[in-house]
Amino acid sequence: METSNPLVSIITINYNESAVTMDMLESLTTLTYGHIEVIVVDNASPNDNPDVIKEKYPWVHLIKSDVNLGFAGGNNLGVKAAKGEYLLFINNDTIVPKGFIEPLVQTLQEDHTIGMVSPKIKFHWDPNLIQYAGYTPMSHWTIRNSSIGYHQMDDGAYDVPGETESIHGAAMMVPKRVVDKVGMMTEIYFLYYEEHDWAEMIKRAGYKVYYQPKSYILHKESLSTGKFSPLKTYYIARNRIVFARRNFKPFQLFVSLIFQVFVSIPKNTITFLLKKQFAHLKAYWKAVIWNVSHHQVINT
Numbered sequence: 001m002e003t004s005n006p007l008v009s010i011i012t013i014n015y016n017e018s019a020v021t022m023d024m025l026e027s028l029t030t031l032t033y034g035h036i037e038v039i040v041v042d043n044a045s046p047n048d049n050p051d052v053i054k055e056k057y058p059w060v061h062l063i064k065s066d067v068n069l070g071f072a073g074g075n076n077l078g079v080k081a082a083k084g085e086y087l088l089f090i091n092n093d094t095i096v097p098k099g100f101i102e103p104l105v106q107t108l109q110e111d112h113t114i115g116m117v118s119p120k121i122k123f124h125w126d127p128n129l130i131q132y133a134g135y136t137p138m139s140h141w142t143i144r145n146s147s148i149g150y151h152q153m154d155d156g157a158y159d160v161p162g163e164t165e166s167i168h169g170a171a172m173m174v175p176k177r178v179v180d181k182v183g184m185m186t187e188i189y190f191l192y193y194e195e196h197d198w199a200e201m202i203k204r205a206g207y208k209v210y211y212q213p214k215s216y217i218l219h220k221e222s223l224s225t226g227k228f229s230p231l232k233t234y235y236i237a238r239n240r241i242v243f244a245r246r247n248f249k250p251f252q253l254f255v256s257l258i259f260q261v262f263v264s265i266p267k268n269t270i271t272f273l274l275k276k277q278f279a280h281l282k283a284y285w286k287a288v289i290w291n292v293s294h295h296q297v298i299n300t
Helices: 019-027 050-058 071-080 102-108 174-182 193-205 229-248 251-276 278-293
Strands: 008-016 037-043 061-064 086-090 116-124 128-133 171-175 206-220
Touching: 008 019, 008 071, 019 037, 019 050, 037 071, 050 061, 050 128, 061 071, 071 086, 086 102, 086 128, 086 174, 102 116, 102 171, 102 251, 116 174, 116 193, 128 174, 171 174, 174 193, 193 229, 229 278, 251 278
Parallel strands: 008 037, 008 086, 037 061, 116 206
Antiparallel strands: 086 171, 116 128, 116 171
């Protein structure tokens, strides 16, 4: 039987951003949902002292990893310490309103076929603009999906809850029983695409992925990696192909790889050359070569 006020474990990752993380933690102090634990995983920050987090917020469970485990690995470390019936994964560069947990918990309590749920996500720099209101299906050509409602005004047009194709890693709630059945996030990705991969794992297990606009957060977006950095270029390019290799059926994968070889790779190469973005070009080709040299290592 469902408890009326189940424990929610809130898990977030810190990497060189204690001040940003503490802004998010400060917003958690206003929550109207009272039964929570908060776990902050520091991913071996080289230029930050995460101890200040614990000093200011002694109720936080601070876990300091010896190495940078990436997004999936850091969150998985948090999962291992979590005691909650529901796990809420949230980016440290977010601000939450006081009532955002209740609709997510209620959604999962009322329908056990829902395996994960994300709130509406809006931009911190303009709370009237939507960043996420669900996802379109992943294209078998480009291996890309699109965020529904992206840069649209929050005028009520995206206020209908329902099933969606994928989840948003900036804020997602998953029942612990689903994690126990399906497994944690795949750590091969390190950054980007891991939440989409996890959504596919959860859907294959028979669960639905859900969007719940009765809840929302404000997202500052890409503070850790930069909005456009060679690091981001590398992991997105690498993991886009990794995602296809792990989740597409053989013919779908064949179509995707043909598109990559004859369209995406030449187009991106020429674009980086014309813009003289040589660091991005190097990162992009490093990603392509990684997939060629790691043709069997995709199930880690």
